[in-house]
Amino acid sequence: MAEAVRKNAPAPINWSDWIAVDDAAARLGAHRDSLSRRCREELEARGLAMKAQVMKGSPAQWFVRRSMDHRLHVEQADRPSHLDRFTDKQRTVIYAKLRCLELYRHMRSTRPGPVSAWVDRFAEQLTATEQVKLAESGITFSVSARTLRRWDRAYHGPEDVHKLADDRGGDQKNQGDPTAWNYFKGIFLEQRKPSKRSCWKRAGEWAEGHGVAWCSYASLIRQLDDRIPKEQQVMHRDPARWRSQFAAYIEQDTERFAAGQCWVGDHRPLDLLCRIRDHIFRPYITTWLDWRTRKIVGWAMSENPNSSTILAALRMGLLDETNMGGPLFIWMDNGRDFDCYSFHGRTKRQRLSKVRVQLDEDKTGGLLKHLGIEAHFAIAHNPQGKARQERWYATVGDHFDKTFATYTGPDPMRKPEQLKDVVKDLHKVPTFEHVRERFGEFVEGYNKDADHTIDDMVDSDRARLSPVQAMARWCQTRRVMADPSSLDLLLMQHHKPVRVGRNGITITVAGGRLRYGQFSDALRRFKGTKETVRVAYDPNDMRTISVRSMQFEFICTAQINATGGRHADPINRQHVAGMARQKSAYNRSFKYVADNREVEYLSDEERLAEHVARSNEPDQQAADPTTLKIIQTPVDGESKGHRSRKAAGAESHTNHASDADPLAWSSAYSTPQRFDADQDNDLLGGW
DSSP: OHHHHHHHSOOOOOGGGEEEHHHHHHHHTOOHHHHHHHIIIIITTTTSEEEEOSSTTSOOEEEEEGGGOGGGOHHHHSOOGGGGGSOHHHHHHHHHHHHHHHHHHHHHHHSOSOGGGTHHHHHHHHHHHHHHHTTTTTOOOOOOHHHHHHHHHHOSSGGGGGGGOOOTTTOGGGGOOHHHHHHHHHHHSOTTOOOHHHHHHHHHHHHHHHTOOOOOHHHHHHHHHHHSOHHHHHHHHOHHHHHHHTSOOOOOOTTSSOTTTEEEEEEEEOSBOEEETTEEEOOEEEEEEETTTOOEEEEEEESSOOHHHHHHHHHHHHHOGGGTTOOSEEEEOOSTTTTSHHHHSSOHHHHHOSSOOOOOTTTOOOHHHHTTOEEEEOOTTOGGGGHHHHHHHHHHHHHTGGGSTTBOOSSGGGOOTTHHHHHHSGGGSOBHHHHHHHHHHHHHHHHTOOOOOOTTSBOTTSOBOOHHHHHHHHOOEEEEESSTTHHHHHTSEEEEEEEEETTEEEEEETTEEEEEOTTOSTTGGGTTSSOEEEEEEETTEEEEEEEEOTTOOEEEEEEBOOOSOOSSSOOOHHHHHHHHHHHHHHHHTTTSOOOSOSOOOOOHHHHHHHHHHHHTSOOTTTTOOSEEEEEOOTTTTHHHHHHHHHHHOTTOOOOOHHHHOTTHHHHHTTSOOOSSOOSOGGGGTOO
């Protein structure tokens, strides 16, 4: 029964197909009464007109079907040409709003009583009707009394129909032309970091000149991250930030190098000020860090870092027995002082040269090669190549630099304002010796500190180890020099091979030239030949140099040449007479067969016998289960004869601090080198 009633119920009226007689008369140019009479007499019978109530209780009125005349269609009457810039979905919503607005105005003009009494119920009926109409389009539509009033205020005629458009994200024409976006990208993705608004303006001027569309600034802000991914923006505008935050990286295996196998070296200025007397400066530290255990194996502090400070820090690490004799590999900075001749047997220019010259392996090779250490260089301008070293430098900045009143901050933007007041009082500026002493205590405390959160510094029993403990437990190979005394000779500063000239040997140190061996008999046989010699010297005492052949055979210890008069010592008769006597003695030596005063060298057989004798001595390391690796160098066995010859000659003034105290040489280099070291001391090792 109920189903039969529902079947016989009248179908709901689709109000979008009908228009009130008042509006129809206005569009057709007819009188309202004339059109109403026509509806009653003709159009109702043809199904083109009907008399109905819009709401219960309201008077009935005539409605005309829009199909009666093309002028009654919404699309024809209310569609201005500029609606073409909207999408089909936006236009459909505009037409629905117009239908609702027509019915609202008709109700307001015909229904008695206040609008507030019926408008809410009317809005609900409109919402239900339009939802049925727009169901196929998938558009969610709702009407309220407030929206009806807003539409009524905005729309006054067909020219205002665009004010009913919803352009929140649907205005595809206002997205900007692709060619204009390409221009915007070209000027926006710059390391100069131009602002978004300035690039938007420039792109708008370009688009206007080329006759293409451009978007509003608000639209640009909404679209920017979709058009240009955030990573792409950062990569082009801030490469350093991109590398640290966005760039993908390959994680390093924590067991890539075993304990004691690889050391990492670098320089860094401390973020504090110190002084030597009244000279105030920022000190530099040169450090070597064990890659696996993060132990600081060697360090040196100076005013200007150079190859001498690198050598001093390396010497400290090699002479410390807890470091197990040194590494197999070193990972170092790409600077000229780390890449000098003294360490590698060739200069940085030779290493990077596109012209490859075949080298004689017997006549080349720097300190690292003789020690059996393989050198690797970090990628230039990439701090992540030495990430563990750089992370330790951050620890130094937080836990050491900031404990001084003269803390400078890592850059001028973070410099404390009180620093200028502190520097005015010289007594508040710590001395260099004080800073160096405290830094040594800091390094010692760091190496013994097991209170950290580093996951790969955990032992098998899950106990966290300090760097010293990790080195002692995990390092399995102790590297031992075949001749321990040769280490003192190898760890001197080495100059590139030079020829012997008429005034002896000329070397370049810190941009200045020094000459040695002007009247040396041992160097006489090299004059006038193309044969070169090796030169090594102690940077802390430049009065003498050690000269060897290209096969590392010791030749002599040459003194610095005397000069004719100095600033504090004017030329006098005695001085000139002394130099004349030296020159005469040198010239007379050519007339006689010189005595065999040169040092005798051990033959290969004698060296072999000496090595066998040493190997028959009791093994001092028998109780140590650590594997020993013997390192032989070209200067093994020469240091003893070298010292005896120096003791016999009254001319030599070289003072090797390592003969008395192995660490004295290293501590000597912890003081700033003041001999014209403004330039990078790669010159110490050659060009």
